[in-house]
Amino acid sequence: MSGFKLMVQGTTSDAGKSVMVAGLCRVLARRGIKVAPFKPQNMALNSAVTAEGGEIGRAQAVQAQACGLSPSVLMNPVLLKPNTDTGAQVILRGRALTDMDAREYHLNKPRLLQMVLETFEELGQGREARLVEGAGSPAEINLREHDIANMGFAEAADCPVVIVADIDRGGVFAHLYGTFELLSDSEKARVKGFIINRFRGDPSLLDSGLAWLEQKTGVPVLGVVPYLRGLYLEAEDAINVQQTDEDARFRVVVPGLPRISNHTDFDALRLHPKVDLTFVRPGGDLPPADLIILPGSKSTRGDLQALRDQGWDRQIARHLRFGGKLIGICGGYQMLGRRIEDPQGIEGAPGGSDGLGYLDMTTVLTGDKRLTRVQGTLTLAGERASVTGYEIHAGRSQVNAAQPFLLAGEADGAIDADGQVIGGYLHGLFDEPQACNLLLRWAGLEAQHAQGQDMTTLREQGLDRLADCLEQHLDLERLFADLKGWQA
Template identity: 50%
Template sequence: MTKAIMIQGAGSNVGKSILVAGIARAFRKRGLSVAPFKPQNMSNNAAVTTDGGEIGRAQALQALACGLEPRVDMNPVLLKPETDIGAQVIVQGQRVATMKARDYGKQKSKLLPPVLESFGRLATVHDLILIEGAGSPAEVNLRAGDIANMGFAEAADVPVVLIGDIDRGGVIAQMVGTHAVLPENDRTRIKGFAINKFRGDTTLFHDGMTMIAERTDWAPLGIVPWFADAWKLPAEDVMDIASRKGGTLKIAVPRLNRIANFDDLDPLSATPGVSVEIIPEGRPLPGDANLILIPGSKSTIADLAHFRAQGWDVDLLAHIRRGGHVLGVCGGYQMLGREIADPEGIEGAPSTVAGLGHLDIRTIMKPQKRLARSKAIHLATGETLDGYEIHIGETTGADCERAWLKIDGRAEGAATRNGQIKGCYLHGLFSGDGFRQGFLADLGQPVAAHDYAAGLEGTLDALAQHLKTHMDLDQFLALAEDV
């Protein structure tokens, strides 16, 4: 029989995704077939799956930890925020609607059947399913129709382990308070708890663990110290994007309001000799950057307006005049052109806006989304790249005649005559070690070679060992139940 157990958090961003990845790797090393599952996720950092859909980036990382290819069943409902009050709704990998939060709240219970269907398919082929909740079950005002936390746990009849984050303080109140506000049937579903992100001597919190256990009757599973190398793993939450000082080659990245698929930055941050600086609103783009990288966006036209509102368009022009390089990926590529047209109002009201004008290209937004895992060839070097495409819009223009990639036999990307400014739709291109090293060398500061994939695997192994040391994984597995 397949066993399953759900990890929920006493709050958002307590480290559930990383814990699931590490626990998955630990049990995989024991010889179990493990699969991740998150009923509902909210993220604009998506991964394209082998079966032609999209899921949250965290579930793709967890699949890697399990030794699996990512599949849509691992995250059957994905919400991709487009505005402060609305999001694109992805069900089993495909877009079904764009809804305001209030409307989604009324409709989400209708998504429970496909969620359970996906869970059932995973349960037929694996030994252990590690389920990740979203947010916190303590948000009892959202319990009706819930599919992300206790609503799913009840429907699938799975036990729960609750995670608290001691780094933000008040962890005893987090845990005991969650126990207090949950209805009895949800409260008894929680079988154990662990405390995450501890800094210092964990023995100093042993009394705290006892207090929580006495007040909740949940089994204590351990105190997990801060995992210092967590930054080496792809982040899913935009709040986890951070600058990384690593050397003299500086890449500046404007933090767009609706930044999407920012995993393009991870291989750059991991490369020795490279500093990646995330520029928040209100700060100018630095004058000493070797490269300004404009990332993807879930709302390109709105983020272009935000870009201009920060004065970044002026900073970018000055950077170009100094001879600095520019790369736009996906939405950033579209922004670099002369014009973006949205005649059907896909991103809002129908409109046509002027782009930044640094590439002689024009983009027309169209309803059909391009969603594919792609193999590309870098035309200048012949390097083969594994990446993915996830965008709406068709881009044409004179600078597309200087395409610098080829995907499945078709030209991709655009560049100025001198190659100083480039853009493309291919995400993940910097995961290719040879391409990344050559691209960075062309910026004028060669960097040391770095095996990015091996680094990821090594970090997952170290995370698994970290959890094996500090959590009672035997008891954790004993709490899992047949499904």
Template identity: 50%
Template sequence: MTDAVMLQGTASDAGKSVLAAGLCRIFKQDGLAVVPFKSQNMALNSFITSLGDEMGRAQVTQAEAAGLEPDVRMNPVLLKPSSDHRSQVIFLGKILGEMDATSYHQFKPALLEDILQIYQELGEEYDAIVVEGAGSPAEINLKDKDIVNMGLARAVGCPVILVADIDKGGVFASIYGTIALLEPEERALVKGIIINKFRGDVALLQPGIDMIEELTGVPVLGVVPYLQVAIDPEDSVALSQKSRTVDKTKDLDIAVIGLKRLSNFTDFQALENEVDVSLRYVWSATELGTPDVIILPGSKDTIGDCLYLQEEGIDQAISRAVHTGSRLFGICGGYQLLGRRLLDPDGVESQLGEIAGLGFLDIETVFRKSKRTKQVQARQGSYCLSGYEIHMGETKILGQEEAFAVIEDEGGRHLDGAVSRDGHIQGTYLHGIFDNQEWTRAYLNQIRSEKGLAPLPISGLSMAERKEQAYNQLADQLRSSLDMKRIYQILKGEGG
């Protein structure tokens, strides 16, 4: 058997992804070649590997913590919701198709053999695997075809540590209820419990810990405090924790428009680290005001989100702000939204065929069935930019706008994005654009100059350096909070 441990949660957002990243870093620090694995991930935050494969960002984060280049085998199945009932199904980085929930539930067993083969490959290549489950293993209506929680754990004989979020309340009931709903052979795989996101005096928890250990027969391996670490969040659950108000102590107000199918909000993590930036998310027309910059983020349903902005009057609020002096910046789907027309002749996103865009740039986008997924290097003036593309549309400039950047790859030289003649409205397909620290500071300083503020130098660490620091801090905190000796025993399959 491969040395492995699986983190399952009593519910979504219990903190499994962050704890898995922390364990990856600890095992790496201790000299193990460790690899993360999550057989199925549902998220609109995705990443493109160096081979052009699309995978969930949670496993990218865990790969970084493990000191590895992201490999799509770490997340074989990625589900990207395109509506309340349908998702794009991506397997090993490539699109299989769109499925509704019922169809996918019936289809899942067909993926299991491939998932087990991938798991075996990783086990042969690495010393240890840190496996992450999804949601809760006690979703009794889905257990019959499970491929990510106990279905996988049973298939590979992987011991399980149950993660419970105390911040939401009812932690002991959620632990007991989850374990009680498992089958006997599933309960036998649960070797430990971690209580996560605690605020307060751990001594006050001890009577509850003693009782839950007695009731379940499973040891509590530690209590982890509520952590504030600069690690990419996994999915849209984290959006609820983002600020909706302006921090008036900061010089620059940047507002991200909250789309219904907002994707890759990790694009703005770097902006949150800038000392002069107040970054907020706007979910209604009345919240917008006149920020220095309005960002239209990526979208998994550009046409649907365009109609949403128009129905809610958010498009008019954006227009008023732009005419009052706000800059406008679109990324990927947000770039497409800036154009005059969105055309979908093949019904890739909708059956409408064509709708009007927001009309800020003289461009149009035609949606195609093929998807561009690629890491790219680009140049804008003196700046060398890196990023990645994930889109199914082709956008062309119709008017006098200039391109945002020039991309050169094995396919030749081509233009990316568009910029208005006054430079105040810009769009690009490059996800991760703000991770380019030198370019970002120059962009922010241009806004500062227009406001009569002195420019600032590049401050602090790069995103890569911040992440590396955060992984080490996370590992230190987990070492002090958890019984690592017991966790190593569980990893190696020792003991009961």
């Protein structure tokens, strides 16, 4: 396989693999090097719609932005979207194939590896570099056989590897040394460096530990990356902890459904200085709020039942009686209707469920998933705002005698007769400042405070800040020594 290639693996989930690949992609792109991101196998409920109308992990969409590219299905050929604790929807090159349990999927990995390698080769055509993100940890012994996500891919693609560890978690030397020692001899030989991520304090205090690690493994430490406070990059799957201003008085609550998907919808609210955004975990009560938002879901009927089991349906009804506002997005929108039918068993056993009944509509789940980017006009309370986002959903909703609130070639969404409940399929509803401002004003935030975040600008600023940091703290000369035309 031609061209420069490098794989970033991690000692644990959330060690910084996604962030490191995004930052290094921006480093190369700023020097005019044609680079693209790749992740052989991703397991996440946060996904993005590509230009081809396919579905990939959201982290790869952010990495594509770092490269100045439009997201492509070539960047993430295998996406797993969990729908139970032991099973997931399998998406190959952007299209949903089937549901598999963990054992069945494991047996199919050898067949998938060839497709992954072919996709990696196709991605490299016309490009000088490809940066690859691993998944989880390469030291998960039970997953080593038929691995396509970490060292199994690296060996098959003959790809050099760096391993990143998060020192903020503690035990960083044990993580790195233990991970390295659990690799085979051939795998160890392709590890060209370690990176320590999210360090707070004086890095000279690590000197003795770094010397010990290099002496024990023979692998250089390529750098210690500091903890970047306030850095915004979309999370691959874990829900970001909200960051709020002490003066924030406008309260938004999101029920943390068991199969919540695309929670990055709420990043613009999480970062809004006048919004106090709270994700409520199962077992907790919904606190008093100005606005409740029902999020997307990978298992709408199952999450609707979980919502009822938590008593959240009664708490939502009380919220509305006290004048609060309610929004449903995608699966949350389907829950707001009168009925959800699943005659084909798309999400589980065939059957149907009563919805919450706030919107006069019925949804039928179907096997043909809608994947599309959307540009349109949001209409609410006599005002209009442009909006850009995407749809990822199974099923179609029949709305009866309700006012749509989104116009994008065709009408989407619905507003109840009292103007208190709205819902629609659009993800990214709050990402554009004009639309976010309109929604917050509708929900009750004073106009002078409803100043939404420009999420595209925030992502760009975050990527540039990250690239600046990596240029300062990593030995890029050593890291990119084999990249033709590289100059630090």
